[in-house]
Amino acid sequence: MNPRLFTFVGGKTGGWSVVSTTAVVGENLHAVDRVEIVNGSVDVLYEGGVWVLRGVTSNARYITRDEKESLVRKQAALGRPSANQSALIPIRKNAAWSDLTQDERRAIFEEQSRHVAVGLKYLPAIARRLHHCRDLGDAKPFDFLTLFDYANSDEPAFDEMLGIMRGSEEWKYVDREVDIRMIRVD
Amino acid sequence: MNPRLFTFVGGKTGGWSVVSTTAVVGENLHAVDRVEIVNGSVDVLYEGGVWVLRGVTSNARYITRDEKESLVRKQAALGRPSANQSALIPIRKNAAWSDLTQDERRAIFEEQSRHVAVGLKYLPAIARRLHHCRDLGDAKPFDFLTLFDYANSDEPAFDEMLGIMRGSEEWKYVDREVDIRMIRVD
Numbered sequence: 001m002n003p004r005l006f007t008f009v010g011g012k013t014g015g016w017s018v019v020s021t022t023a024v025v026g027e028n029l030h031a032v033d034r035v036e037i038v039n040g041s042v043d044v045l046y047e048g049g050v051w052v053l054r055g056v057t058s059n060a061r062y063i064t065r066d067e068k069e070s071l072v073r074k075q076a077a078l079g080r081p082s083a084n085q086s087a088l089i090p091i092r093k094n095a096a097w098s099d100l101t102q103d104e105r106r107a108i109f110e111e112q113s114r115h116v117a118v119g120l121k122y123l124p125a126i127a128r129r130l131h132h133c134r135d136l137g138d139a140k141p142f143d144f145l146t147l148f149d150y151a152n153s154d155e156p157a158f159d160e161m162l163g164i165m166r167g168s169e170e171w172k173y174v175d176r177e178v179d180i181r182m183i184r185v186d
Numbered sequence: 187m188n189p190r191l192f193t194f195v196g197g198k199t200g201g202w203s204v205v206s207t208t209a210v211v212g213e214n215l216h217a218v219d220r221v222e223i224v225n226g227s228v229d230v231l232y233e234g235g236v237w238v239l240r241g242v243t244s245n246a247r248y249i250t251r252d253e254k255e256s257l258v259r260k261q262a263a264l265g266r267p268s269a270n271q272s273a274l275i276p277i278r279k280n281a282a283w284s285d286l287t288q289d290e291r292r293a294i295f296e297e298q299s300r301h302v303a304v305g306l307k308y309l310p311a312i313a314r315r316l317h318h319c320r321d322l323g324d325a326k327p328f329d330f331l332t333l334f335d336y337a338n339s340d341e342p343a344f345d346e347m348l349g350i351m352r353g354s355e356e357w358k359y360v361d362r363e364v365d366i367r368m369i370r371v372d
Contacts, residue, residue, distance in 0.1 A: 003325070004321075068287050102245075102288075135321040
């Protein structure tokens with residue numbers, strides 16, 4: 001098993017209680033009561049499981065050494081006791097994005113959309129882990145799954161950050177996005 | 187199933203007859219008589235199967251639009267009738283490579299190692315398909331599988347190209363490499 005693999009199971013059990021499931025672009029996911037997050041693979045659906053999403057953490061594809069050092073200096077890991085809210089945001093990008101080369105993606109990602117620069121402003125309040133789905137062996141409905149967590153009081157800042165991202169040049173290539181908000185129950 | 191997934195089965199059956207299996211760096215693979223190449227997943231080992239390697243084709247991680255256009259203009263697809271020889275070269279890169287950021291990888295890949303510039307000189311004689319393994323859900327023994335094919339008369343050019351690549355700065359990060367040479371039997 002790839003130690004960087006994470007599985008998200010939506011259903012009736014799990015450590016996160018779902019508050020809302022919103023289709024931002026494209027088709028929604030079936031609304032569920034709970035989400036369980038597992039490091040590793042889950043072979044069978046949890047009892048009451050409705051959907052399963054999988055992704056692997058990997059190297060950051062578009063950032064420089066300087067940007068990485070700025071992020072590492074400021075960012076927090078998921079799972080702080082104060083972070084009792086989370087958001088799971090699965091995204092798919094369109095074929096036009098797939099056709100772009102590395103230099104073109106980088107230019108859209110940072111020089112035009114300021115993805116890192118914007119994200120940095122919300123650290124360490126918002127913690128984030130990105131999972132890649134596109135190069136898994138099974139076809140997947142999304143390209144990326146991003147999991148965020150934060151304290152109740154930081155939700156307005158989180159929403160502000162999402163608003164800026166969703167208005168960026170990079171987001172013009174997003175053709176499916178679901179926003180699942182959750183609160184911790186265990 | 188991911189349509190970009192390819193499976194390589196080493197054993198007693200398959201369309202390619204193995205001429206040699208050489209450990210270039212690190213541990214060798216078990217020598218086999220034949221290799222079968224399947225677009226998709228193979229659930230059980232072929233009769234007499236000894237090893238299975240899997241990888242997915244994906245976007246090129248380190249090339250610019252100009253380089254991509256030069257490659258596309260010159261390159262041939264695998265499977266030409268004249269290409270009765272092939273090489274499957276599984277590679278793993280070390281942790282120092284994993285720790286590099288995008289800009290650092292690009293500088294080593296092209297500005298220092300001339301990976302694209304060198305490869306271009308051998309097109310269209312040498313055809314190539316790169317498969318990624320690192321972000322599959324199961325842990326894999328290699329990070330990349332590259333499959334090449336070419337006519338008998340182009341084998342010296344292929345060996346020359348490999349010699350240049352293996353002497354490059356990029357190859358200092360390779361900690362396992364196996365070179366499997368094959369001829370077509372069907």
